[in-house]
Amino acid sequence: xxxxxxxxxxxxxxHIDPREVLVKAxxxxxxxxxxxxxxxxxxxxxxxxFPTGMKWKFCAAEPEPEKYIVCNxxxxxxxxxxxxxxxxRVSYKVFxxxxxxxxxxxxxxxxxxxxxxxxxxxxxxxxxxxGFHKMIDEIGYDFRIxxxxxxxxxxxxxxxxxxxxxEGKRGEPRNKPPYPTKCGLFGKPTxxxxxxxxxxxxxxxxxxxxxxxxxxxxxSTGAKVFSVSGDTPTPGIYELELGMTCLEFxxxxxxxxxxxxxxxxxxxxxxxRKAFAKTIIGFEGVPTGGSMKLFNSSxxxxxxxxNYLDFFAEESCGQCTPCRIGTQQLLRGVExxxxxxxxxxYLNELVKLAETMKISSxxxxxxxxxNAFNSIVENFREEIIY
Amino acid sequence: xxxxxxxxxxxxxxxxxxxLQAAEKLNVRIPTLCNHPDLCVAGxxxxxxxxxxxxxxxxxxxxxxxxxxxxxxxxxxxVRNARKHIVELLLSEHRAxxxxxxxxxxxxxxxxANEFAFGDHLFLDLVGEHEHLIxxxxxxxxxxxxxxxxxQRCVRTCTELQKVSAIAVSGKGHEQKIxxxxxxxxxxxxxxxCGQCVNRCPTGALTEKTYIDHVWDAIYDPSKKVIVQxxxxxxxxxxxxxxxxxxERVTGKLVSALRQLGFDYVLDTDFSADLTIMEEGTELLTxxxxxxxxxxxxxxxxxxxxxSPGWIKFIExxxxxxxxxxxxxxxxxxxxxxxxxxxxxDNVKVDPxxxxxxxxxxCTAKKFEANRPEMRDSxxxxxxxxxTTRELAIMIKQAGIDFxxxxxxxxxxxxGESTGAAVIFGATGGVMEAALRTAYEIVTGKEVPFxxxxxxxxxxxxxxxEATIKIEGCLKxxxxxxxxxxxxxxxxxxxxADKVMSAVARGEANYHFIxxxxxxxGCIGGGGQPIPTSTxxxxxxxxxxxxxxxxxxxxxxxxxxxxxxxxxxFLGEPNSHKAHELLHTHYVERMRY
Ligand SMILES: Cc1cc2nc3c(=O)[nH]c(=O)nc-3n(C[C@H](O)[C@H](O)[C@H](O)COP(=O)(O)O)c2cc1C
Ligand code: SF4
Numbered sequence: 017x018x019x020x021x022x023x024x025x026x027x028x029x030x031h032i033d034p035r036e037v038l039v040k041a042x043x044x045x046x047x048x049x050x051x052x053x054x055x056x057x058x059x060x061x062x063x064x065x066f067p068t069g070m071k072w073k074f075c076a077a078e079p080e081p082e083k084y085i086v087c088n089x090x091x092x093x094x095x096x097x098x099x100x101x102x103x104x105r106v107s108y109k110v111f112x113x114x115x116x117x118x119x120x121x122x123x124x125x126x127x128x129x130x131x132x133x134x135x136x137x138x139x140x141x142x143x144x145x146x147g148f149h150k151m152i153d154e155i156g157y158d159f160r161i162x163x164x165x166x167x168x169x170x171x172x173x174x175x176x177x178x179x180x181x182x183e184g185k186r187g188e189p190r191n192k193p194p195y196p197t198k199c200g201l202f203g204k205p206t207x208x209x210x211x212x213x214x215x216x217x218x219x220x221x222x223x224x225x226x227x228x229x230x231x232x233x234x235x236s237t238g239a240k241v242f243s244v245s246g247d248t249p250t251p252g253i254y255e256l257e258l259g260m261t262c263l264e265f266x267x268x269x270x271x272x273x274x275x276x277x278x279x280x281x282x283x284x285x286x287x288x289r290k291a292f293a294k295t296i297i298g299f300e301g302v303p304t305g306g307s308m309k310l311f312n313s314s315x316x317x318x319x320x321x322x323n324y325l326d327f328f329a330e331e332s333c334g335q336c337t338p339c340r341i342g343t344q345q346l347l348r349g350v351e352x353x354x355x356x357x358x359x360x361x362y363l364n365e366l367v368k369l370a371e372t373m374k375i376s377s378x379x380x381x382x383x384x385x386x387n388a389f390n391s392i393v394e395n396f397r398e399e400i401i402y
Numbered sequence: 403x404x405x406x407x408x409x410x411x412x413x414x415x416x417x418x419x420x421x422l423q424a425a426e427k428l429n430v431r432i433p434t435l436c437n438h439p440d441l442c443v444a445g446x447x448x449x450x451x452x453x454x455x456x457x458x459x460x461x462x463x464x465x466x467x468x469x470x471x472x473x474x475x476x477x478x479x480x481v482r483n484a485r486k487h488i489v490e491l492l493l494s495e496h497r498a499x500x501x502x503x504x505x506x507x508x509x510x511x512x513x514x515a516n517e518f519a520f521g522d523h524l525f526l527d528l529v530g531e532h533e534h535l536i537x538x539x540x541x542x543x544x545x546x547x548x549x550x551x552x553x554q555r556c557v558r559t560c561t562e563l564q565k566v567s568a569i570a571v572s573g574k575g576h577e578q579k580i581x582x583x584x585x586x587x588x589x590x591x592x593x594x595x596c597g598q599c600v601n602r603c604p605t606g607a608l609t610e611k612t613y614i615d616h617v618w619d620a621i622y623d624p625s626k627k628v629i630v631q632x633x634x635x636x637x638x639x640x641x642x643x644x645x646x647x648x649x650e651r652v653t654g655k656l657v658s659a660l661r662q663l664g665f666d667y668v669l670d671t672d673f674s675a676d677l678t679i680m681e682e683g684t685e686l687l688t689x690x691x692x693x694x695x696x697x698x699x700x701x702x703x704x705x706x707x708x709x710s711p712g713w714i715k716f717i718e719x720x721x722x723x724x725x726x727x728x729x730x731x732x733x734x735x736x737x738x739x740x741x742x743x744x745x746x747x748d749n750v751k752v753d754p755x756x757x758x759x760x761x762x763x764x765c766t767a768k769k770f771e772a773n774r775p776e777m778r779d780s781x782x783x784x785x786x787x788x789x790t791t792r793e794l795a796i797m798i799k800q801a802g803i804d805f806x807x808x809x810x811x812x813x814x815x816x817x818g819e820s821t822g823a824a825v826i827f828g829a830t831g832g833v834m835e836a837a838l839r840t841a842y843e844i845v846t847g848k849e850v851p852f853x854x855x856x857x858x859x860x861x862x863x864x865x866x867x868e869a870t871i872k873i874e875g876c877l878k879x880x881x882x883x884x885x886x887x888x889x890x891x892x893x894x895x896x897x898x899a900d901k902v903m904s905a906v907a908r909g910e911a912n913y914h915f916i917x918x919x920x921x922x923x924g925c926i927g928g929g930g931q932p933i934p935t936s937t938x939x940x941x942x943x944x945x946x947x948x949x950x951x952x953x954x955x956x957x958x959x960x961x962x963x964x965x966x967x968x969x970x971x972f973l974g975e976p977n978s979h980k981a982h983e984l985l986h987t988h989y990v991e992r993m994r995y
Contacts, residue, residue, distance in 0.1 A: 191445040191465035334578025335446040341491035372487040
């Protein structure tokens with residue numbers, strides 16, 4: 017399998033002339049933009065990794081005249097803080113990506129769903145948005161962006177719950193299908209993308225899909241912003257090409273004593289030391305929305321797991337059975353094993369339960385609890401029991 | 403058509419059908435829980451998951467549209483294991499004191515547990531993790547969160563069918579629950595007590611407040627005379643709880659059973675339904691005269707019927723500005739109650755103090771209604787205890803009565819005489835039809851101009867029905883109505899009621915008379931009727947109601963001999979002073995949340 021050495025790049029945060037890119041995109045038109053996006057191979061940076069070009073293509077194909085572009089800036093995954101940085105430093109690129117998406121699919125309105133805790137960014141963002149609207153008007157875009165503030169529920173980052181929330185309802189995921197590109201916000205065809213994905217659209221239009229594809233690997237093209245935290249001497253935000261191994265990553269960011277890396281936050285996977293060398297960070301290996309948390313040997317993996325389960329038991333929206341009750345059972349179950357009230361073999365039942373949650377939960381939250389649970393229990397079983 | 407296979411059997415279904423519907427077409431049973439035929443798809447219990455070839459996850463068959471070429475397997479090991487887990491999870495959160503539960507043996511969770519989760523518990527018991535208080539504040543409904551499985555059927559019922567939204571989901575994760583506005587007691591929110599949520603709750607989380615033991619106490623109290631009235635809709639539904647198919651009429655056996663239970667007098671709400679027609683019909687004609695002839699600006703039209711206590715509470719909360727349009731007539735139950743401890747007591751020469759008045763109703767809101775402070779015009783509590791159809795079935799079982807073998811018998815007198823007009827009160831459109839049969843005849847001296855006096859335009863399951871009746875050939879004192887077109891509307895289910903009310907409130911409706919029933923299908927779909935319910939079941943009950951009507955010798959309220967007699971001997975005439983005192987009431991404005 018193709019891998020990459022650690023390669024730092026500076027594309028997301030570099031300052032560019034947005035007008036130039038937006039003029040170029042305007043001239044490319046819908047088909048031109050979508051072709052570039054498809055050719056670039058870019059996949060969503062919000063976690064699920066759906067090919068962005070495909071998403072836009074589906075939405076563009078919908079005959080309905082009213083469509084929406086939604087920027088997902090809910091950034092609720094524990095250990096991610098890159099979207100905040102992007103919005104703080106280069107919001108015009110985020111708006112730019114939305115305008116390009118709008119041009120591609122034929123939308124005239126967009127929403128930025130901003131994590132409630134990032135409210136402090138609003139005054140600055142609104143000012144910048146004003147200037148942005150003027151600029152795109154001059155180019156010829158017919159597009160307006162509005163902000164909506166989230167209210168602190170992790171589940172509202174899930175795209176359909178996010179729509180419900182914007183619509184003023186309780187943030188609960190919807191049944192899929194229908195998918196957002198057909199029936200999204202206000203029941204209209206909608207493109208929802210992560211902040212970083214939208215900035216990638218600007219990069220792709222500016223530099224062309226070929227140049228973009230030259231970064232990363234075949235299945236994970238381009239670069240990505242990583243939020244590095246945990247037991248590291250150098251926490252922070254780094255833009256790296258996709259496709260490095262976990263081992264490369266740990267060599268660069270670890271403190272010399274890393275025993276595990278949690279890739280992708282609570283919803284992601286725990287990679288133990290023995291798997292560092294063979295684990296690729298990217299869509300062909302373990303995907304990540306950007307969160308990379310390192311744990312050294314002083315950490316109790318029981319506590320790590322307990323924290324995640326606590327988080328899920330609280331943040332599950334609660335509507336579906338496997339997730340609402342399953343998260344509580346996993347949490348109470350590991351506690352009972354730890355206290356010796358349940359035999360260690362009970363962990364096997366819990367692993368099976370986590371598998372059921374993966375295949376029967378309604379949305380990505382319940383479906384991903386098993387990632388952390390099973391990878392931690394399988395790799396650090398003794399730490400959970402004793 | 404969409405072609406797919408289920409368990410390797412091909413099936414073709416129209417576009418838009420779900421996998422579950424496709425399976426039903428093949429007679430493949432997929433278990434469900436949050437799904438209900440009356441409600442929109444939720445897809446949240448996940449009990450109905452099935453395997454789709456090459457799909458990453460299982461799919462919820464209730465919400466998954468069938469697509470071309472799909473290959474579905476409903477009973478693989480993967481599916482069975484997931485279902486077992488899901489049912490076990492639900493049980494781990496559910497206080498399963500089945501043997502003490504009101505829904506024992508009629509519980510969908512219990513049925514699933516029987517199939518998928520017998521034997522040892524797989525998971526930890528989480529019931530103790532939550533502090534569940536049982537809300538007994540309502541006169542009609544008890545809410546026990548420890549039995550709630552969060553299927554949200556009740557929430558969907560309350561918002562979709564009833565547009566009341568007294569209950570909603572609150573909290574998330576382990577704190578998620580079905581709650582009220584600010585977690586207030588049920589008695590202090592917009593709940594109309596209609597009990598539609600109770601009808602659709604798969605478990606014992608929502609039940610009616612039961613008064614069975616109070617009634618047994620009264621029956622066995624030698625100092626009391628216990629009289630019972632039975633609503634029209636009970637006789638076409640009670641059978642369902644006693645082993646009959648929906649739509650079986652059991653009127654005569656019902657009377658015999660009540661006698662065997664020990665009630666001293668078995669009487670009929672039909673009598674007071676006919677009385678209601680006399681009072682309400684007269685009120686309508688009086689209002690029309692005031693408005694059309696006297697030009698009285700104070701007279702509120704259209705007039706709304708007032709038989710359905712769920713509807714009354716709804717309008718008191720949501721459209722208090724329209725309360726003057728509500729007929730001042732009490733419901734048949736309460737008219738009966740007021741007469742029971744006056745007219746009837748005189749008749750049988752019993753001190754009203756010693757009368758216990760019980761009613762058997764298809765309704766949970768009637769329990770609240772009987773407890774309203776206004777309902778004491780006899781000088782006593784007019785109706786002491788209200789039992790639902792379901793509670794009566796329980797009493798019959800408790801008494802060891804072999805219902806099937808009972809002979810039929812007739813109601814006692816006085817206040818036991820019925821007409822076809824009274825019987826159809828049980829179906830949506832029935833009050834309207836009964837009122838028209840009488841009012842038309844009062845005004846013109848002739849029968850309503852419909853074949854067999856069956857006024858078909860006001861019948862049927864459509865949510866809002868409209869009809870126009872042209873009045874021709876008026877008697878002299880009603881000549882001001884000659885040639886007039888009476889516009890009527892009928893709505894059942896409070897969502898439909900709300901549609902009509904908002905049109906009236908906006909001044910966009912030109913109706914004269916509107917019948918509203920809180921429950922889908924009218925009283926036959928009431929919150930106190932046997933569980934389960936569905937459009938088909940309600941239709942069967944309605945068919946039985948109209949069959950009962952056709953079988954009656956007298957089919958017009960004003961011809962009910964006991965009604966004629968009560969006016970002659972006691973009340974004077976319709977809307978007389980005495981009638982107003984006993985048979986009419988007033989309403990209160992309530993808060994909107
Ligand atoms: C529980 C849950 C939380 C999520 N939170 C976020 C989030 O905070 N930000 C985000 O961009 N995507 C989040 N997602 C993913 C979104 O549903 C959606 O896939 C994403 O916004 C699509 O954008 P992309 O294709 O550009 O990645 C979340 C998904 C789930 C299931
Ligand atoms: S998986 Fe969890 S978060 Fe998603 S719908 Fe089900 S309960 Fe809600």
